[in-house]
Amino acid sequence: MTNWRAVLIGFLVGAVLGLVGLTLPGIGQLVAGLVGGFVAGYIAGGGFLRGLWHGLLAGALGGIVGGLLIALFVAVAGWAAGPVGGMVTGIAGLGIFAAAVLLAFVMALESAVAGALGGVLNPRPGPDRTGRGREPYR
Incomplete structure (x- = not known):
């Protein structure tokens, strides 16, 4: 079960x-x-x-949110060019969002690798959705 x-x-x-x-640039985003x-x-x-x-979910969520913000900015900025400009940039915004989602999952692979390392270093599962804590070692 996913721990959101x-x-x-x-x-x-x-x-x-x-x-x-x-x-x-570059190094800061990687880290x-x-x-x-x-x-x-x-x-x-x-x-x-x-x-x-x-780790994969955390990294992908960041990319999707960033892509959505960029796509919304492009779509809203087009309304300054009138209805035709709004339609054209709205379609461009959807394309940008689709490309950002694909790129987010590719770039989330680094987060997944780091998440795997974090999971290995903490072998006990975290609290579940019911709020109960971790089970003690036996």
Whole structure:
């Protein structure tokens, strides 16, 4: 089961570090994706595959939200050119969003690898959706 709390925290860590990472183009974004995925995988815990899944979701969510914001900006900016400009840039905005979603999943692979490492370092699964804590080791 997906721990959405871990995904959201990993996404937020990646987003904040991504904003700070704008000062170091390329490297800053790479580090933001790695740290965000690691945090998501570590909080989710439960081993390699669980960490991989949560890191992938955290990284992909960041890319999808970023792509949606860019697509909305392009679509709204076109309304300044009138109805025809609005229609053309609206279609362009949809294309940009589709390309951003595809790119988000490709770029989320780095977050998935870091999430897998986080899941391996924390073999105990995190709290489930009922709010109950971790099961003790036996």
